[in-house]
Amino acid sequence: MRIGIFVIAARFPGQEPGRVLADAVELVVAAEEAGFDDAWIAEHHFMSYGVCPSAITLAAVAAGRTTRIGLGTAVSVLSTQHPVALAEQAAMLHHLSGGRFTLGVGRGGPWVDLEVFGTGLERFERGFGESLDLLLDALSAGRIRGDGEFFRFREVRMVPEARMRPVVACTSEPTVALAAERGLPMLLGMHMGDAEKASMVADYVAFGGTASGHVAAAVGHVADSTARAVRELKESMPRWLGPGLAGYQPVDGRPRPAKDVGEYVDLLTRIHPVGSAEHCAEALLTTAKNTGIGHFILMVEGLGDHRRTVENIRRFGAEVLPLLRR
Numbered sequence: 001m002r003i004g005i006f007v008i009a010a011r012f013p014g015q016e017p018g019r020v021l022a023d024a025v026e027l028v029v030a031a032e033e034a035g036f037d038d039a040w041i042a043e044h045h046f047m048s049y050g051v052c053p054s055a056i057t058l059a060a061v062a063a064g065r066t067t068r069i070g071l072g073t074a075v076s077v078l079s080t081q082h083p084v085a086l087a088e089q090a091a092m093l094h095h096l097s098g099g100r101f102t103l104g105v106g107r108g109g110p111w112v113d114l115e116v117f118g119t120g121l122e123r124f125e126r127g128f129g130e131s132l133d134l135l136l137d138a139l140s141a142g143r144i145r146g147d148g149e150f151f152r153f154r155e156v157r158m159v160p161e162a163r164m165r166p167v168v169a170c171t172s173e174p175t176v177a178l179a180a181e182r183g184l185p186m187l188l189g190m191h192m193g194d195a196e197k198a199s200m201v202a203d204y205v206a207f208g209g210t211a212s213g214h215v216a217a218a219v220g221h222v223a224d225s226t227a228r229a230v231r232e233l234k235e236s237m238p239r240w241l242g243p244g245l246a247g248y249q250p251v252d253g254r255p256r257p258a259k260d261v262g263e264y265v266d267l268l269t270r271i272h273p274v275g276s277a278e279h280c281a282e283a284l285l286t287t288a289k290n291t292g293i294g295h296f297i298l299m300v301e302g303l304g305d306h307r308r309t310v311e312n313i314r315r316f317g318a319e320v321l322p323l324l325r326r
Contacts (some may be wrong), residue, residue: 001324004038005031005313006074006190006217006297009052012240012304017051019080023306024052028062030310031069034317038070040104040215042295043077044112047247052120056089063097071097074217074297075106075169075186078131079124080117084158085152087138091162104187104215105135106169112249121252125149129178132168136182139164147265167215176200182210187196188216190299191264193271194290201292213295216287218273220298222315226275233274233302237265273298277319284324 009024011017028039041058046049052058055073063071071093076086090103107128113121113149123131137144138158145155168179170186180187186204188197197216204214223229238261248254273280288294300312 001284002037002295003284003321003324004036004040004070004072004297005220006040006042006299007052008042008050008301009058010240010244010301010304011048011051012236014190016306020051022060023309024058025062025065026301026306027313028069028071029065030313031167031317034065034314035321036069036313036317038102038297039074039132040072040074040217040284044247045111045116046078046249047244049244049247054167056086056093059101060093060096063093070100070102072102072167073104074215075104075167077108077113078105078135079108080113080130082120083131083135083142084138084146084156084321087135087158087246088160088214090139090164090166091158091160094162094164095160095204097305103139103164103166104169104180104303109174109248110250110252110254112251115251128175131259132182134179139166165214170200170204170222173203174195176203176209177207179211180204180207183209183211185211185213188214188293190217190219190268190272192216193267194287197287197291197293198303200231214293215295215297216291216293217297217299218284218287219268219302220300220316221274221281221302221312222277222280222320224276226279229275229279230269233269234262234265236304237268237302238262240302241265272280273320276317277323280316281323 006322007024009020011020029037041055042050043055045053059071093101127150130150143157146153167185169186170176241261273283
């Protein structure tokens with residue numbers, strides 16, 4: 001089983017974004033010291049839910065501060081970026097990190113980002129497959145050209161070249177199908193319980209997918225007792241999630257999905273490794289058994305306090321990881 005951390009760079013009320021970003025790098029350093037396998041970094045724009053607009057840039061900074069831990073993006077949003085430019089950045093980081101970097105990509109959502117960056121709803125709704133294929137070509141062939149609906153350009157040489165296979169964030173059947181048809185592992189989100197994860201894996205296989213190495217995000221928080229761990233997150237996480245989730249602004253006026261923050265936190269604390277060390281280990285082992293997934297990345301920022309988050313990482317490394325690896 002592989003266990004990593006999932007860095008959102010969550011901004012709680014009153015926190016300065018630059019400090020949050022600096023602290024996010026320190027979380028990766030702490031995770032390496034605590035024995036985690038990897039650290040995956042989220043990308044968000046124009047919101048307090050996450051204040052890192054370039055996951056690949058933060059991963060590059062973290063690569064310079066670490067020597068062993070794997071690094072990934074969870075995810076770089078393809079709908080607002082040129083896939084060849086993203087491939088160039090990924091190739092650089094692959095070489096400069098000594099092969100420690102994994103590119104995670106996703107479709108994103110119908111958010112205002114599409115307007116700001118000029119790609120539009122069409123790239124989100126119809127262009128993800130073309131963007132993904134062009135990205136794969138750029139990460140597997142020395143020369144590429146664009147001959148599709150959204151990208152048309154003459155043949156060029158990729159410099160630097162890098163042979164990489166990304167993972168794909170999947171929240172819907174069409175995206176699962178795209179990942180399966182291309183043999184790419186899936187990244188599944190925190191909102192999914194074991195049954196939904198298992199269903200996504202089954203759909204992936206039904207679409208012909210054969211890749212292993214799917215990754216699942218989860219909330220991770222360890223305390224002296226499960227009751228205390230749950231209570232701590234229920235007290236702290238709504239302060240972040242309330243204004244954070246409100247930052248999702250649709251580009252076309254469609255209703256923004258409503259989410260009861262209290263109910264969402266209750267769900268997260270029930271389905272994820274939140275509790276005593278023994279409870280956290282058992283939760284991860286149970287999910288692995290129920291879904292066939294053996295790679296988990298844990299969102300550890302739920303307390304909204306950097307010192308306590310580092311303590312959570314260290315305690316998870318000292319108390320939970322040994323239970324999973326014995």
